[in-house]
Amino acid sequence: MVGKGRAIAVVKPGTLDEALRVLKACVAADTAIIPQGAKTGLTGGSVPRGSGCDRPSVVINMRRLEKILPIGAGQQVLCFAGAGIFSLQEALKPLKRDSHSVLGSIFLNPSVAAGIAFGSGGTQVHKGPAYTDRALFCRITEGGEVELVNTLGLKTPTGQEIIPFLDGATELSASDADPACQRAASWPNYPEHVTSCDGKVSRYCSDLAGEDCNRSEGKVLILATIHDTFPLPRENKFVWISCKDFATANLLKRKVALSSPDCLPKQFEYLGRAQFDCCDRGGRVLIKLIELLGMMNLSGLWNFKLKFEALPIPFVNVLADKVLWYLNPVFPESLPKQLMQQGRDYNHHLIMEMTEFGGGELKRLEALLESVLADLPEGQAKSYVCKDAFESSRVMLFRFAVQPSIRTMAVGTGRQGLIIDYAMPKNFDRILELPEDWGIEMRCLCSHFGCNVFHESLVLRNDVDAEAMKKKIKKFIESSGGKLPAEHGHGTEYAAPEDTQQRWRRIDPRNCMNPGVGQTSCLRHYG
Structure with a gap:
C-alpha cells in the first residue's frame, strides 16, 4: 500500500448501523475521515495524510462488512x-x-x-x-x-x-x-x-x-x-499469439477480439518483449510459490513482506526483492518450453481466452483467428493453443507476475522503477512514443488490450526524479489524447482534473471525507 500517515483511531464496524453511527460521531467530532477497504491500493487513496491536514484523522475500515x-x-x-x-x-x-x-x-x-x-x-x-x-x-x-x-x-x-x-x-x-x-x-x-x-x-x-x-x-x-x-462459460480455451510487430497485434484485436459485441473473448491481454523478459527474469519464484501454496494462500506472505520492508532497519526495504532476484535463475522457466521459445522469437504477444456460453462464441472466435492468421505473411505471427488447464494456468500466472517482477528486477539491478496505468483512445493503434531524453532505460509494457488500457513499468536512470517524471508522463499522455490513471485511482499520486474535483466538492462540500485525494486541499472547506 502506497502512502504513510497517522490516524488517532482505526475503527472497524461490524454492521451497517455501526458504520453509520461511527461516521456521525466522526463528523460531530470534526475529524477527517478515511474510508478503507483491504488496503490493496497502489496510489495511496485510503491512507491517512502524512501532513498538511488541519484535523486529526480517523480511519473507518469496512473490512468486517463482508456480507x-x-x-x-x-x-x-x-x-x-x-x-x-x-x-x-x-x-x-x-x-x-x-x-x-x-x-x-x-x-x-x-x-x-x-x-x-x-x-x-x-x-x-x-x-x-x-x-x-x-x-x-x-x-x-x-x-x-x-x-x-x-x-x-x-x-x-x-x-x-x-x-x-x-x-x-x-x-x-x-x-x-x-x-x-x-x-x-x-x-x-x-x-x-x-x-x-x-x-x-x-x-x-x-x-x-x-x-x-x-x-x-x-x-x-x-x-x-x-x-x-x-x-460462467461452458467451455474455455487459451491461445497465445506472438507477432512480429505491433501493427499485426492491433489487426488481430480489430478483426478477431473486437469484431462483434456479441462475440467477445473473456480476456485479451498484450505483453511486449521487454515485459516478457522481465516476467521471466523476475517472476519465476512468485509463480512457483503460487503453484505450491495456491493463489489465495499467498496473501499472508505478501503482507509479511510489506511489514518486513517497513521495519526501521537499513536496506530492509529492498532485501526481499534482492533475494528474489538472485534466487530467480535457480527456478525453472514458468511457461512450457515451446511457449518460452516463441516468447523469445517474437516481440509482441497476445493472450486470448475464448469462451463458450451456448451461442457458438468459441467456434466463431477460433474461425476468425484462423482466417486472419492464414492471410498474414509466413512468419508474421504464430499461435499456441494451451493443451490443458495446467498450461492455461501457467499462462495466466505469467501475466499475473507482471507488476511484482518489475520491482524485483529494478531492485535486483540497483535501479529505480515507476509503474503507471493509462488508457488511450480506442482508435489509437500504436505504442505511445515517449521522448528519448527522459532517462528511461527500459519500458516494460502490458495491456488490457481489448480496452486499450496500458500498464507500463519503467526502469529509470538513478539520477531521474521519479515523481517529477510521473507528472511529466501524465501531461504527455493527456496531450496525446489518453487518460491517466485508467483504473488505479488518483489517490495521492495524481492530480485529479478540475471537473472531477468539482464533483468531489459537490458531494463533500466540507472536505470531511478523504481530504487530499487527487492532490486536492487537505483543509476544511478546501481552504
Whole structure:
C-alpha cells in the first residue's frame, strides 16, 4: 500500500448501523475521515495524510462488512462494502455465475466497494470497469449532516428502514427487488462501447458517469452495492499469439477480439518483449510459490513482506526483492518450453481466452483467428493453443507476475522503477512514443488490450526524479489524447482534473471525507 500517515483511531464496524453511527460521531467530532477497504491500493487513496491536514484523522475500515447476498437466482448480488472480489467469486460459483470484476490483485481479496470507489477495471473485456448506480452510501452535507443515499432499488417490509433490514437479512429473493427500479448495476452497453473504434477512451478514473459513489475515491462512505453477475462459460480455451510487430497485434484485436459485441473473448491481454523478459527474469519464484501454496494462500506472505520492508532497519526495504532476484535463475522457466521459445522469437504477444456460453462464441472466435492468421505473411505471427488447464494456468500466472517482477528486477539491478496505468483512445493503434531524453532505460509494457488500457513499468536512470517524471508522463499522455490513471485511482499520486474535483466538492462540500485525494486541499472547506 502506497502512502504513510497517522490516524488517532482505526475503527472497524461490524454492521451497517455501526458504520453509520461511527461516521456521525466522526463528523460531530470534526475529524477527517478515511474510508478503507483491504488496503490493496497502489496510489495511496485510503491512507491517512502524512501532513498538511488541519484535523486529526480517523480511519473507518469496512473490512468486517463482508456480507454477500445473491438476489433470487443470482443474476444480481448485493455486497456489503467489505466483501472481497475473490469471496464474491466463490459465493457465486454454486449458482454458476461470475462476479462483475476480476483484478490482478485478486489474491489479496480487494473489496467490492473499493472497486466502485476507484473505478477499477481488470482483465475481463466484456464486463467494463467496476460500476453501479444501485448503492447505499453516505455523504456529508454543507451543514455537517450525514445524508444517507439509497438507490439500491430494494423493497423493505412496511415500517422498516433499509439499514436494519440489510443488517438482519440472510437472503434476498427476487420479490425483494423493486421492479420499478431501472438503474444500471454494471456499465451500460459496455460490449457495444468497447467494440466501437472511435476516438473515445474506453474507461478511466476521472469519468463522471453514474451515481456519486462511482469513482468517488473516498469522498462518500459506501455501505452496500448491487451488481450484475455474469454466466460462467461452458467451455474455455487459451491461445497465445506472438507477432512480429505491433501493427499485426492491433489487426488481430480489430478483426478477431473486437469484431462483434456479441462475440467477445473473456480476456485479451498484450505483453511486449521487454515485459516478457522481465516476467521471466523476475517472476519465476512468485509463480512457483503460487503453484505450491495456491493463489489465495499467498496473501499472508505478501503482507509479511510489506511489514518486513517497513521495519526501521537499513536496506530492509529492498532485501526481499534482492533475494528474489538472485534466487530467480535457480527456478525453472514458468511457461512450457515451446511457449518460452516463441516468447523469445517474437516481440509482441497476445493472450486470448475464448469462451463458450451456448451461442457458438468459441467456434466463431477460433474461425476468425484462423482466417486472419492464414492471410498474414509466413512468419508474421504464430499461435499456441494451451493443451490443458495446467498450461492455461501457467499462462495466466505469467501475466499475473507482471507488476511484482518489475520491482524485483529494478531492485535486483540497483535501479529505480515507476509503474503507471493509462488508457488511450480506442482508435489509437500504436505504442505511445515517449521522448528519448527522459532517462528511461527500459519500458516494460502490458495491456488490457481489448480496452486499450496500458500498464507500463519503467526502469529509470538513478539520477531521474521519479515523481517529477510521473507528472511529466501524465501531461504527455493527456496531450496525446489518453487518460491517466485508467483504473488505479488518483489517490495521492495524481492530480485529479478540475471537473472531477468539482464533483468531489459537490458531494463533500466540507472536505470531511478523504481530504487530499487527487492532490486536492487537505483543509476544511478546501481552504
